Amino acid sequence: MKLWFSLFCILCMLFASCEDNKKQSQEKAPVVKEVKEEKPKDSVPAEKKKESLVTDPSYPKITNENAVEFFTAYGKENPETKVRVSTSYGDIDIELYEDTPLHRANFIYLVKQNYFENTFFHRIVPNFIIQGGNSDLRTTPRKRHILGKDYLLPAELGNGRKHKYGTVSGSKEYRENPDNRTAPYEFFIFLGPQSSTGHLNDKYTIFGRVTSGMKAVETIANLPHDEGDWPLQNVYISVKIIE
Template sequence: MCNNKEKEPIVVLQTSYGNIKIKLYNETPVHRDNFIKLAEQGFYKDLAFHRVIKDFMIQGGDPKSRKTESEDDLLVVEEKKMGDTTTSEIKFPMYYNKRGALAAARWGDAENPTRASDASQFYIVTGELAFDEKLNELEKTRFERLKQRIYNKLQSDNKDSIKAYYKEGKREEITELRNKMLADAEKEAEARREEILYTEAQREFYKTRGGAPHLDNEYTVFGEVLEGMDVVDKIQNVKTNEKDKPIERILMNVVVLEK
């Protein structure tokens, strides 16, 4: 039978500890193309993994971590300001933060309500096992977040009416509109509940191989490790300081193998 599925690009993440072979998802084309472009430009050459947390993830791709003469010039996470971003392509539940997932780092919702991705930083999930009790709890939390986002959008859509009611002192109308928006948000969230639920296959993966499910539906997952998780594990086990930065610089480069 003919397979019409578009071929997925393959890249190799070269590190001080060995190579990691990764495929990029075609369903996240903005992140796929951006990652390939940066790799072909040599952007990632001599950058370092600047954040490593055992049983969670390894993170790199920040230009401030580029190899320098002085260790003091390396990235200090607390001083970094939000820079260039890439449009969010969150495809949960299709893609999730399973062990081996490649995803884009981003700033929090307060600074970044659209959940846009950092233009170059990425992480690879190592994670830990997660069982039904935790996954059920995360689904409930995710439902409340979905409902809040819907409500926030309704507030934005009705901001002119809300301002007018406040200006005119129409408290009853404000209460009535708020109650209607809450009801509408609940109804829409319920209709979209499938967006935040795990499949049985995903639950089985988390229970047997692990990951970081608390990041699901919050960050753009745009690829996964095909070979080299042993290298990822070596990196996640290095010694780090109190800021989760490796004591010894771990360099990287990204080479496009197939596209």
């Protein structure tokens, strides 16, 4: 009888140990999946979401054929040059250059069309750049589809500007892009060093500069990130016009 009782006690202890390990595993799992599952806004019914995807869907869809004409006219009607990018790590104030009129008008247009809301600083490279304007939320490609998902901006180079601490530039695609045209929805803020500008200068359009908030930029650049430079915790941005 004592033998059976001892065996019973041992089995109970083993079972309890397995249950404890199982509970610990279940508690840790959501930490790994947290970034991927952080999509609460996609639970909103599609018919309600469409109403707030962009501010004014009555504008024509932008294409490579009408982009220059559209943004030339839009820029004259919307002369703003100062915006504020808000994050949970602080605000970043940006001045947009008037001598890159297409890029300035495009950025103002995207701000007023609500494009940047719930996008991220989705690529961070310490001591180099942080890049914003994209996300893994389904709302982002939907907005691009409404506004014009295939257009590129002509490069606005030749003004003598070089990448330096705090410059704001348009991202670009390398595929079939000998004219260094800009992908309109994404931008990056340069942190340095100057020795890393050889492949950027005269190839990426610089259309603004950070006037306040580089401390927030530095903080974001040094966040933990994966091998693809994506922050482990999404860095949401919100952009508004301040002048």
